[in-house]
Amino acid sequence: xxxxxxxxxxxxxxxxxxxxxxxxxxxxxxxxxxxxxxxxxxxxxxxxxxxxxxxxxxxxxxxxxxxxxxxxxxxxxxxxxxxxxxxxxxxxxxxxxxxxxxxxxxxxxxxxxxxxxxxxxxxxxxxxxxxxxxxxxxxxxxxxxxxxxxxxxxxxxxxxxxxxxxxxxxxxxxxxxxxxxxxxxxxxxxxxxxxxxxxxxxxxxxxxxxxxxxxxxxxxxxx
Amino acid sequence: xxxxxxxxxxxxxxxxxxxxxxxxxxxxxxxxxxxxxxxxxxxxxxxxxxxxxxxxxxxxxxxxxxxxxxxxxxxxxxxxxxxxxxxxxxxxxxxxxxxx
Numbered sequence: 001x002x003x004x005x006x007x008x009x010x011x012x013x014x015x016x017x018x019x020x021x022x023x024x025x026x027x028x029x030x031x032x033x034x035x036x037x038x039x040x041x042x043x044x045x046x047x048x049x050x051x052x053x054x055x056x057x058x059x060x061x062x063x064x065x066x067x068x069x070x071x072x073x074x075x076x077x078x079x080x081x082x083x084x085x086x087x088x089x090x091x092x093x094x095x096x097x098x099x100x101x102x103x104x105x106x107x108x109x110x111x112x113x114x115x116x117x118x119x120x121x122x123x124x125x126x127x128x129x130x131x132x133x134x135x136x137x138x139x140x141x142x143x144x145x146x147x148x149x150x151x152x153x154x155x156x157x158x159x160x161x162x163x164x165x166x167x168x169x170x171x172x173x174x175x176x177x178x179x180x181x182x183x184x185x186x187x188x189x190x191x192x193x194x195x196x197x198x199x200x201x202x203x204x205x206x207x208x209x210x211x212x213x214x215x216x217x218x219x220x221x222x223x
Numbered sequence: 224x225x226x227x228x229x230x231x232x233x234x235x236x237x238x239x240x241x242x243x244x245x246x247x248x249x250x251x252x253x254x255x256x257x258x259x260x261x262x263x264x265x266x267x268x269x270x271x272x273x274x275x276x277x278x279x280x281x282x283x284x285x286x287x288x289x290x291x292x293x294x295x296x297x298x299x300x301x302x303x304x305x306x307x308x309x310x311x312x313x314x315x316x317x318x319x320x321x322x323x
Contacts, residue, residue, distance in 0.1 A: 020309075031289050038296030045300045053303070053311045071249075080247050086238040089279045096228045175242035203279045210271045219250035 009165050014191040018150045020216045026193055033197045037204050044208055051215060054152050061149035065157075066219055068142075070127060073120050074217035080120070080208065084113035092199045098189030107195075110202065111175040114168055121165055134158070157216055162210060169204045195223040226284050237278045244271050 012022050054060045064177040091106035133138035135155040141147040178198055181187065187195060248267040250259060276281045282293055 027286055029286075030285065031283050031292060034292045034296075036293060038299075040295045041300055042303070045303050049304055049307045052308065056308075056312060075249055076243070079242060082238065082245065085241075085275060085279055086234065088236050090231070091233070093228060093231070154287045200280055203275050206279075207272045207275050210275070211268045214248055214252070216270055217263050218248065219261060 012190055019129050022190065029193050029197055037200065040204060058149040061146035062153050063219060064143055064146055065150050065153045066217060068131065068133060069217045071122050071217050073124050074213055077117050078213050080113050080117045081206045083207050084110045085203050087113065088199050088202045092196050095187055095192035095195040096189060100182060103195065104179055105183065107175055108177045111172055114172045118168055121161065157195050160212055164205065164208050171181060171202050171205055173204065174201065187210050237274050241271055242273060
């Protein structure tokens with residue numbers, strides 16, 4: 001039989017049997033991750049859509065709320081997230097080069113920056129609590145004309161930044177898994193797919209914030 | 224794996240551009256430009272998002288299939304927003320300052 005004489009090339013240890021080669025496997029992972037991210041685009045797209053509709057209906061009320069947003073924390077958090085995307089991309093780069101220590105260092109840095117973001121977000125949420133800006137029976141607003149409409153904005157604020165924060169928390173958990181995997185020598189220059197995939201997730205969450213920041217903190221700043 | 228490793232300089236340049244655009248968007252928001260404030264903020268956000276997608280997420284070197292999926296996602300987002308707004312933006316304006 002010809003089959004029995006076929007020499008089987010040694011398989012890379014992390015190649016699943018259904019793929020022809022490692023390149024095809026990585027391609028499939030990347031495509032799969034993007035399909036997931038597209039569903040996330042649609043998910044956040046709905047919220048951005050409702051924001052746009054209500055902003056169009058109540059422009060003055062929405063503009064008045066930006067005086068109650070903590071711009072300093074907003075700007076710092078934007079910078080923190082961009083830094084974390086930078087360290088994430090450097091972690092992926094270190095993985096491509098098979099530098100284990102650098103992977104761990106950059107992943108830890110990314111995780112720390114993520115925690116800084118969440119802590120500052122917590123400070124902001126506390127401010128909103130103290131100022132009675134949390135939608136519900138306890139909601140109070142300085143400008144009585146806009147009290148009802150401003151509550152819609154604050155509802156959107158908590159829905160959008162809250163969903164974003166949940167994604168950050170999940171991302172932080174995934175980063176922790178990556179750090180443990182890297183410490184256990186699971187990655188090599190030939191196989192580092194999880195680092196790259198979770199990197200995609202992390203950058204996506206950064207992009208969501210890039211769009212949230214101007215909408216929530218900067219609109220109507222001059223009015 | 225298939226691609227040459229990108230130099231740190233490229234990533235640093237993108238990182239610098241993202242920070243510069245963040246400062247720009249805050250600076251522009253301090254100016255009195257009317258509705259252009261909103262347009263400027265959106266444009267800068269799209270610019271920043273594109274930088275992240277192309278360089279950090281490496282879509283510029285991805286396979287055509289991945290690019291197609293990313294494009295399809297954005298197209299579907301456009302359908303969502305355009306049809307939503309083509310309804311709401313063409314309805315009668317509510318009376319601002321009136322009782323809700």
